[in-house]
Amino acid sequence: MTTIAVEHETLSTAQALNRALRDALAEDPTVLVFGEDVGPLGGVFRVTDGLTAEFGEDRCFDTPLAEAGIAGFAVGLAMNGMRPVMEMQFDAFAYPAFEQVVSHIAKMRNRTRGRVELPLVMRVPYAGGIGGVEHHCDSSEAYFAHTPGLHVVAPSNPADAYSLLRDAIASPDPVVFLEPKKLYWAKGDVALRSGREPGIGTAVVRRQGTDATLIAYGSSVPVAIEAAEVAARDGRSLQVVDLRSLVPFDDATVCGAVESTGRAVVVAEAAGFASVASEIAARVGERCFHSLSAPVRRVTGFDIPYPPPKLEHLQLPSVDRILDAVDDLQWEDA
Amino acid sequence: MLLDPDGRPTAAGKGSLPDAEALLRGLAGMIAARRFNEQAGVLVRQGRLAVYPSSYGQEACQVAAAQVLADGDWLFPTYRDTAAAVARGVDPVEVLGLLKGDWHSGYDPYERNVAPLTTPLATQLPHAVGVAHAARLRGTRTVVLAMCGDGATSEGDFHEALNFAAVFRAPVVFFVQNNQYAISVPLARQSAAPSLAHKGVGYGIPGEHVDGNDLAALLDVLSRAVDRARTGAGPQLVEGRTYRIQAHTNADDATRYRSDDEVTEWAAKDPIARLETYLRAEGILDDTRAAAFAGAAEEVAHRTRDGINRDVEPNPDDLFRFVYAEPTPQLVEQLAMVRDELSREEGHR
Structure with missing residues (x-):
């Protein structure tokens, strides 16, 4: 598959992530975006802004406030043909989902000898530097990176935020997608593209x-x-x-x-x-x-x-x- | 209860029993499930299985769970529900893969739409809701039946799954087999609710409890729940009250936490004897048919025994093959290391 850079835009990291979700939703009807406050509000960092209005409540929606439920729900959706992209509102709020992540999301492919794939993404706003209260500033990457079966990525600029999120959504494996909160508002040039080309794994x-x-x-x-x-x-x-x-x-x-x-x-x-x-x-x-x-x-x-x-x-x-x-x-x- | 422990129709049972064919099919299934439980127990004692959590005594729940589902539906079992998976058509040897130790899940979940068996409690329930919601989004009329035990109703995932299912009106039937014990801990220490079926109330889900040793009642209640889910009316919670006649597993000593009298009392409510008595009294079951059921059960036991006794040489490459769609460079290195170690061991021999 080829990557075609269709246009360039200057976007903040949050806008680049929003654009990646929008492009993925538009291209693939199995992509679903959900989590806490990601619907009409557009997410506490506005990463999902406008997506419910554009794609409808079946494609981008709020869930009950229960992170283990969100992660487990994503497992089932992925088992049945969907590409779920779930948002954990903050790093420390992802901990209730930890068992689902470690015991099922990371292990399903291996458990079933490759028969059940979980092409899902868990987006996690992570790290500090924004004057956040306790439980809003954790760098939780080691927990995930230590768990075989997960891919773990962390962009450092808007261009990578866009391309890595596209890659993560296209990946056949579960990806923990760590979004540096303090860079949400940083702007940069972003090459937008159509098509899928999973390219996670390069420094x-x-x-x-x-x-x-x-x-x-x-x-x-x-x-x-x-x-x-x-x-x-x-x-x-x-x-x-x-x-x-x-x-x-x-x-x-x-x-x-x-x-x-x-x-x-x-x-x-x-x-x-x-x-x-x-x-x-x-x-x-x-x-x-x-x-x-x-x-x-x-x-x-x-x-x-x-x-x-x-x-x-x-x-x-x-x-x-x-x-x-x-x-x-x-x-x-x- | 539609049939009492002595196999007599109750007042409710008169006129509302499932049809004779369904009851015969259920009886055949229970006889096969009982034989499968016994065979697996023997295989543990012979050292062919590492461990076996038996559903001996719970065969009505096991068989009904499978019998009420249509072909495209999904079953989410717990580790104790191997007999339900077999009743659903999963290969009995493959279903024991986890307990034999060849691999974690021995069967392809998509072959019969049966989710893999795992040991964490209640974690499969949110998965079941996700599968059901995806089915709805895709416009199929799939129903998901998700099983768990009494102990699992204390886990957070049980509550989150019920809540999600209710909010999204997902076509899921939650089927709790209340077998009175979570390993050693009795029901009274799990819950102070009037019944486990009551736990649906807080989520806006209808809950119903049923005699879990009465196959006729289980088929009736579960079928109605499945039909209701299929029409888009949302999830339901069903508590089947049954009893784990055997210990938690072969590694457990049930005499440390319950009395022989209690076990004897429940053994008298056996689901198979009850249905068989009724079907014979009604002239629906005769010796020829009963012998055919026993023969079919023996065939399942035979296949199970043969398959489990066949040693499969594990492939060390498999350690690394299924972690990701493509192995990471690190896994490629580690695989080479294991291959090198093995080839040097081979050289020493």
Whole structure:
């Protein structure tokens, strides 16, 4: 199948996601969008704005307020020929659905030797930086990435938000789609397209650099790029890799990048202990050891419950914290 | 109750019993289900099955659940409902796959529209609602019958499924087999409701309880619920009151939490004896037919025994084959690792 870029538009991330849902609903009558407040209200972040009006209540609809029910309902819809796209209103509100996600969504294909596919998407607004109250700012990716059978993606800009969501909806496998809340309003150029071409699983080098590699995903990518810009003024050339997909993980792109610079810092908002960042650091250590001039560093959230708004700036990876980690990469040997 | 424990029509039963053919079919099914339960128990003792949760004593519920459905309908069983799946036409050897250990689900759910057996409780109920809602959106007249036990009515998924079904008017019949125990915990510790059927009230779903050892009454109530769902009138909750005559599984010791007297009392309400007594008294069942039913049941047991005793060499590649439509690069590496380990083991031999 071919991808045809039909037009370009400047959209915010939320608008790009909305456009991806709209295009998918228009192209495929089996696509269904549902969740809490996604109907006439258009979602608390307006990602589903206008979809019920355009496609009707059978295609985009509100459900009772029960996340396990939403996820389990999606399983049954997918078993019977539909492509459900469910919204979990906030990261921490997805936890009641956890059993359905881990015990059924992730395992159905394997359980039935490939006979029952679940082509469904669970959209989850995730991460902090928006001054949200407790339970609105969690970075829950490790729970999902640790579960075999799920794909886990996190866009970092409007263009990827559009294309990854199209890919996720077209995928024959369940996809946990993590939307960085703080980037919902960030604008960018988006290439729109028709047709399906599942392409989940590739990382991209977002910024070229020669001295060290910053590896980031989702909400941490803009911070990593900013850090690279600041470092450039000080004469240090930092490369930035945007993972886009946590599962499948693009070892080839990540290792190729790290091998080209010999130094690596992983940047992620989630608490660092037993995290995706830790997995990346371990993989890079195992696979790129002979190219490394220094141990892989992680810049992550602290191992604490997500802090209240007035303290969250201390939890989030910052430009300074990233540059401090870069400074620690044993330059004296260089 | 349409037939009392001694096989006599009750006042309600007179004039409203299902037709003779349906009752004979049900009896044949129950005899086969009982024989299947016994055979599976033997296979556990012989070490051919790891474990077996028996529906011995619950055969009326097992058979009725399958019998009231049309071909295109869906059945969502629990792990104890292997006999219902067999009654629905799933291969008896494949249905025991989970318990034999060859693979998790031994059968293709789409072949007979029977969802896979799994061990978490009530989690299949929201799936059933989703299948039913998709059927409605697609304009088919499919009905879904979703089974669970008394213990599962305490799980959140039970309540969320009932609520979703009611709100979307999904064509689902929730069929609770109240067998009085959740492993060791008696009904009184699960619920203070006047009955499990009452749990429909809060969701706007009609609830009905029925003698779960009375096949005639089960066919009557469940058929009406299925027909009602098919016409678009929405979901229904049916509680069948029955009893788990055997322990939870072979690994359980039921004497630690219930008395022999209680078991004896329920054994006297056996669903098979009750229906057989009635059908013989009415001259509907004769020895020839009874022998034919026993022979057919023996055939199921024979096929089950043969199939389970046949060892299937598991394929290590299968570990990685079905996780995703396409294996991730990481799984490709891990498969190569396992193949390499196995080839080196082979080299040592």
